[in-house]
Amino acid sequence: MLNTIRWGILGASKFALEQMAPAIHLASGAKLAALATSSNSKALAFQALQPDLRIHDSYEALLADPEIDAVYVPLPNHMHIEWTLKALDAGKHVLCEKPLAMNASDFDQVIQRRNSTGLLAAEAYMILHHPQWHKAKELYEAGRIGKLLYVDGIFTYDNSADPDNIRNKPDTGGGSLPDIGVYTFGSARFVTGEEPISVDAQIKRENGVDVFAHVTADFPSFRYNSVTSMRMFPRQYMAFHGDKGVMKLNCPFNPSVFGQAELTLERAGMVTETLRWPETNHYVLQVESFCRSIHTEEEYLCTLEFSRGTQEMIDMVLATE
Template sequence: MKPHLTWGILGAAGFARKTMAPAIHAARRTHLKSVATRDPARAIPFADLVPGLKVERSYEAILDDPEIDAVYIPLPNALHTEWSAKAARAGKHVLCEKPIGLSLADIDHLIATREATSRLIAEAWMPAHHPQWHRTRALLAEGAIGTLRSVSGAFTYALADASNIRLSAELGGGGLRDVGVYPIGGFRLATGLEPVPSHVDLVQEGGVDTSAWVAATAGEVRFNFHVSMRAARYQVMMFHGTEGTLTLPAPFNPGTYAEARIVIARDGADVQVIRFPGVDQYVAQVEAVAAHVLDGVAFACPLEFSRGTQAVLDAIFAQAAA
């Protein structure tokens, strides 16, 4: 068996250039071989990062390369399902940016493709690979804050560029697809519960949601979250139990937004802070792909998990339309 995975990137998106290419380059047991872009100038930062990097003029060239084991896909949302399936059928393992699909049907198609090709197809939902979330789930399960009663979350940022693809309905844009997947997925990952939306308030611009306020229930637990592309940069997840609260001040972008930590406040007790210094969740995500492919280790964010989050999104959009 090969000692490492050789990667290609389909597209020279800014996030690939700034975050994921460096993560692939830094991860253990991985090698970044090529990037595909129709504009060679956009490949220059990638080549500066990885001397000898091969620049392809088409995505198909990477899929046809027998040395490429895995591909990272940072294309616009509307292209994620199509190119994930194409890559898997070409024999490549796939790590695709979120949302990996725009509907349950998309993800069901990818699950069927994964089974038919025996290739990993996974969404790049990076919190699943950060230890603060695994610790949060364990703490909640052991009753660190008593019986869980409610969860609240937020993820907002101010999008100034009117030409950004996140504002394109044709390309699958919108705030819920961009950042709504984080509080929804965080709730599901930490609690193991499936929220059902009960109230939805969306602000729409040009056919996409730019802000959303959602109330949901999961059994006896209430879940409320707010996401926006039109508000100041902010993120938090807070779990409220009968005996205290557990807060993640940087749940989704630890390191770049704020320090990764869990803050536990119990009635009559000193506040407990658990820190996670030096963790790069993007590197951990790439290394998790290698561990799955090379060692058979279960992947922390399989398509079934992504499907559960998509089911919540579909329900939110259906309720908003009604």
């Protein structure tokens, strides 16, 4: 039996409490062992989940803990590179929330440090661990929709009532593109294996961050269209439209929160196939995949190189302004 990976979390964020701490707790081969926070009240919320959780009052103290094997980093976006590198230098494997970097070139130093240390470092891009996306890729590669011509996606929510949210602040790496553009862009790249040739965008900003982005792009074999926004009623959807059929994912990104994961394949003759995953937790699968990759030669599903490619597309979009 493989040894259990002992996890520490840098920072007591709301998302860490609601999603990743429970996922680490539930994942096979993982143990939630430590948390770095100076807030007693926040620490108590995590200890309710894991009573023997060790609490460190600084990030540095957690990284110095010899009983921690891997670190999850849910800090504000602008702090991701700094603490990912510090964790690697401390001899810890690192799973960092997306976006790992604010521009593609910043990935290079993490890739170099990963290679030189031999440790696993990755972006917490959970959707690649959900079976609906592997089924989508399988159906696409099997030619079930014929020649792909058009990909359409949307991911929206409204946080206008929360101006102090880090996503609404430019100094913490806010904006809809860093936060959720990674999903509409990355999922299209994952299924098709293609990279954009050119992009165009209409972007609306408030307080220096993009709150709406309509992006169109030409890929080698298809046209791409997406909308991301932090000022619209919540909606998420991805569709892959070919000359022989269309494949739709109605809850592609947050199936544990937004609704039930469902993939529908429509083909000629009104033939429709629908697959559903009502119980799958992609955060748990993400942790389990990370732990397996530490112990074995199994390549982690979301490599730094893949995440860098998504950031390159975001950089291309921002360069259109």
